[in-house]
Amino acid sequence: MTFADFPFLRYLFFFALGILLSTIIPEAQPQLVLAILAVLWIFYVIFLNGPVFSSLLPISFLAYSLLIGLGAFVSLLSNQTAQEGEISWGEGQGYLAEVQRYDLPKANSSENLLAVFATKGEQGWSSQKALVLVYHQMGQALYPGQVIWVPTNPEPLAPPSFPDEFNYKRFLAAKGIHFRQFLGKKLLVIPLKPSNELNFAMEHLRYYFAGMIDQYVQGPESKQIALALLLGQKESLGKEVKQAYSATGTQHILAVSGLHVGIIYSILLLPLSFFKQKGQALQKSYLILVLGLIWIYALMTGFSPSVVRAVVMFSLVTLGQMRKRKPSIWNILAFSALLLLVLDPAIQTDLGFQLSYLAVAGIVGLQPILLRMWAPSNRVLDYFWQMATVTLAAQLITSPLTVHYFHTFPTYFLVANLLIVPLSYIILCLGVPFLLFAWIPFLGSFLGASVDFLLFIQNEITYTLQELPAALWQGIHLSLAGMLAIWGILWIWGNWELGNRKILVHIGYGLCLIWAISNLWTEVRRPSQELYFFAKDQQRILDLRLGEHHLSWNQDFPVAQLSYSILPNRLAGQRNPVPMPLKGIISEDSIWFPGIHVAFFPTQNRLDLGLLQPKERIDFSQINLSGSLQGDSIGTGSSGFRVIF
DSSP states (O other): OOGGGOHHHHHHHHHHHHHHHHHHSTTOOHHHHHHHHHHHHHHHHHHHHOTTOOOSHHHHHHHHHHHHHHHHHHHHHHHHHHHTTSOOOTTOOEEEEEEOSOOEEOSSSEEEEEEEEEEEETTEEEEEEEEEEEEEOOSSOOOTTOEEEESSOOEEOOOOSSTTOOOHHHHHHTTTEEEEEEEETOOEEEOOOOSOGGGGHHHHHHHHHHHHHHHHOOOHHHHHHHHHHHHOOOTTOOHHHHHHHHHTTOGGGGSOOHHHHHHHHHHHTTTHHHHHHHOHHHHHHHHHHHHHHHHHHHHHTTOOHHHHHHHHHHHHHHHHHHTTOOOOHHHHHHHHHHHHHHHOGGGGGOHHHHHHHHHHHHHHHHHHHHHTTOOOSSHHHHHHHHHHHHHHHHHHHHHHHHHHHHOEEETTHHHHHHHHHHHHHHHHHHHHHHHHHTTSHHHHHHHHHHHHHHHHHHHHHHHHHHTSTTOEEESOOOOHHHHHHHHHHHHHHHTTTTSOHHHHHHHHHHHHHHHHHHHHHHHHHSOSEEEEEEEETTEEEEEEEETTEEEEEEESOOHHHHHHHTHHHHHHTTOOSSOEEOOOEEOSSOEEETTTTEEEETTTTEEEOTTOOOOEEEESTTTTOEEEOOSSEEEOOSSEEEEEO
């Protein structure tokens, strides 16, 4: 089969190309793109019905141009809609908002989400729409549907202070949230009925199930994982739990994903053999019920990209079963991705979306090749070999992306998944009935205790594997060219049996050459001596590279913030993530670094470079501004800068 056998793959490619094009021209008006689409459609109809044009090239060219234009139009329209939430508060005196969810406990406050619908200004009331992430210290918890009055305006989310830092503003903006506010007790609950109780039905259901977990699952860490595993609530996960599952390559267990939907789907299909005996009509009715249940589950767990992908795919497979058809898995995969991109074009930058589709593509394309390498005669070995090939296929294709972003690789991912995935299957088999029947006293206690015990075993296995030597490779750098080259090589491997091997070999050589040239160019352009100065709220870090030596000095910068503020920049610059400490001698008005003859004057916000001769400075707050430097002293008033010597 060829690429032409999978039409939705072609549609997806050109539609995604249009979305990518819209990022190059973000200021373009959707109305202009719509007008161009109308003209292209007219020409397409003329070419399609005109007997004069016998060649298919103009028709296919126009068809794909329409898909590219449609992708650009949907993306620009979505961006325009998202910007409506970035309202200007001006001299406003407060706002009315509706509570969107139940409180999430934090260390010193409770977090919630408010949907603003009216603001009060000097000219009176005006209708507005915006989402505000708030933190309050009210004695009484907030719940969905409440209307509250806030007498002060929120503040817009701040962009990252340093290059390569985790962009929390963009992360929340993808969810439509552009503002944040600490309220304390400065809010008033207005006794009004919710505008529509049905809007919060899933939120109430999720809260009810979370209460059952809190009541019957006793272990603190088991409780955290049960909330994530069964309900998709990852906000309560502790740092140690996240690190352990990340180090073992089983972090996908912590979020409701396609794996969980697949397990629940398989559980729900178990009675299907009984309904087959009762007749085709009853069988179809039961399949429709199964579809309804998995969609309700997806809605309740937050509609994450991987969940929606799985639900759409299972729905299409089930509909195919009802019509006694077996559609191509590649077409189903592409159609579900196309549907998600139409609904939310920005989702293509979501890491969960990318990993979910990559994993399924790897399983579909590479697992059959791995299976053919060995055919165990033993039934038990065959079961574990099939599980191993699924894990290997998914890991092979997703690792380039995770290494590129996170610079880590879990050494024992195969062992961990072979142990944890079957255990999580058993936990879900007990967890789903537990959520449904927890209201029955004795049954709820028994199922809750069983889930608690199994989660304890799962945690112990994870922590044990995490403590093994070299459990996590860290500081691995993989460039964009390297990531694309590895995917290209995997594609060549997948097509080796049916493709033209001579052409595939040339493509492989070309990819490796591009990767090598990219690495060589990076090495040539990398300076041998450079200094980074990070400053935020009287907290400062100085990083210095002198050839192969990497040094760092930290003044009051919280260690907990290093992982997402400073570490990404070190890894992106291929500097040591844990540099050697740089000793500083503190005097009355300065800090002297004797090894490099550099002095820092905190009160003057000045850095004397001593024997080092600066050539270029790049400010973090104005990344694109750079230039040559003269002299041996630099002001440090900005959020930070990079100096090349």
